[in-house]
Amino acid sequence: MSKDKILKIDVEQVFKTRAPKKKIPKFIINYLKKIIHQDEFNYFFETNPTLKNVDFIQGALDFLDITTTIHGKENLPPKDGRYIFASNHPLGGLDGMILGLLVGKEYDGKIKFFSNDLMMFLHPMKDMFIPVNKFGSQTKKHAEMMDELYSSDNNLVTFPAGMCSRKSKGEICDLEWKKNFISKAIQYERDVVPIYFEGKNSKFFYNLANLRKFLKIKFNIEMMYLPNEMFKQRGKHFTIKIGKAIPWQTFDRSKTHAEWAEWMKEKVYAMQ
Numbered sequence: 293m294s295k296d297k298i299l300k301i302d303v304e305q306v307f308k309t310r311a312p313k314k315k316i317p318k319f320i321i322n323y324l325k326k327i328i329h330q331d332e333f334n335y336f337f338e339t340n341p342t343l344k345n346v347d348f349i350q351g352a353l354d355f356l357d358i359t360t361t362i363h364g365k366e367n368l369p370p371k372d373g374r375y376i377f378a379s380n381h382p383l384g385g386l387d388g389m390i391l392g393l394l395v396g397k398e399y400d401g402k403i404k405f406f407s408n409d410l411m412m413f414l415h416p417m418k419d420m421f422i423p424v425n426k427f428g429s430q431t432k433k434h435a436e437m438m439d440e441l442y443s444s445d446n447n448l449v450t451f452p453a454g455m456c457s458r459k460s461k462g463e464i465c466d467l468e469w470k471k472n473f474i475s476k477a478i479q480y481e482r483d484v485v486p487i488y489f490e491g492k493n494s495k496f497f498y499n500l501a502n503l504r505k506f507l508k509i510k511f512n513i514e515m516m517y518l519p520n521e522m523f524k525q526r527g528k529h530f531t532i533k534i535g536k537a538i539p540w541q542t543f544d545r546s547k548t549h550a551e552w553a554e555w556m557k558e559k560v561y562a563m564q
Contacts, residue, residue, distance in 0.1 A: 299337045299415050302437045308554060315407045328519040346396040348416040349389045360390060364534035368398055375537065376477055377449045379487035380466050380560055384456030384518045385487045388527055391449050392420055394532065404441060405449035406412075431488060442480040456514070459498035469557040471549040477540045478549075486535035486556060488563035491528075493521045533563045 303324045307316045325331070336355050343351045369375055378396055381387060388405060396403045407421040422441060441448070450473050453466035477484050503513040538559075543552045 298341045299513050301328065301333050301337075303328065305329055319425065324516075327517055329523050332523065333519070344416045345420055346401055347416075349393040349396070352389060353393065355388075356523070356525065358386070358390070358525065359529045359531065360394075361531045362394065362534065363531065364536075367485070367534045367536045369485065369537045371399055374445055374480075374482050375447050375485050376377045376473055376482045377447065377487055378452055378469075378473055378556060378560070379449070379489050380457065380490040380557075381451035381453050382457045382464065382489055383457070383493060383525070384515075385519065387456075387491060387530075388449070388451070390530060390532065391489070392417075395447055396420070397450055399447050402446050403449060404444075404446045406451070427471065438476075442482070444474055448482075452557070455515075456493070456518070458501050460502075463494050463497070465561070466557065469553040471553040474543050474549045474552045474556070478543050481540050483537040483539050485537045486560045486563065488533040488535075488560050490531040490533070490564065491525075494524055497521055525533060535559065535563055 304321050305320065307314070336352065340348070340351045340355075353373075377391065379387070379391060387409065391402060392405055404420060404422050407521075422437075452469035452473050454470060455467065457464050457466050473484070476482070497514055499516055500513075500517065504511075504513050538556070542551070547555065
């Protein structure tokens, strides 16, 4: 791979491109470089230029010295099926990578997962990503992409909460689980595999999120710190629990899709 094709993060260049007429103070540039760990990311990209998809994830987890224990691996359904793996979202990036590696290895690389902006810049994993439709728009192009995705033989990893867990009343928990994955499970006849991921971000992250909410600031300031949170997890060990697949026929008319989504969320948290 040629040098110019190696993924590289350049905060200063981003500002020059996005806001060419604005002069950003150097101390702000340096602070942003620090909290997103620009140098560490670029070192990893430069020393692992050929890694892609599952191999890239494994390399990244090795770089961060991340280890895992998997409980309930025997509950993973047969490889010849098509499934939706629905998990809580405690970390906001690293948990997606770990589950991507788990499912990718078990199902011969047949995996796609919905991703936020933090993950989308990781081009070596772009074949595994489906961008989150933040505004719920149902354009013809988006509808066609979703139909192609759910009709494929790829397994899907989703975090129904959309954003990572927050802390409320002393408890770290996902926000509301959106009903879309229930609707799609029924429409495309995909069983849902519940997963509980054990993990948490720092007190700083949760305090910042609560302060932003208290001040009624709509912009998710805390999301800027997710790369920093990822590096804070360096050397950590995580436990993942896999439940038995829920047949798509379970989601009948006895509950609304929103109620089934809440039922699934409760089922996942009961696994902890």
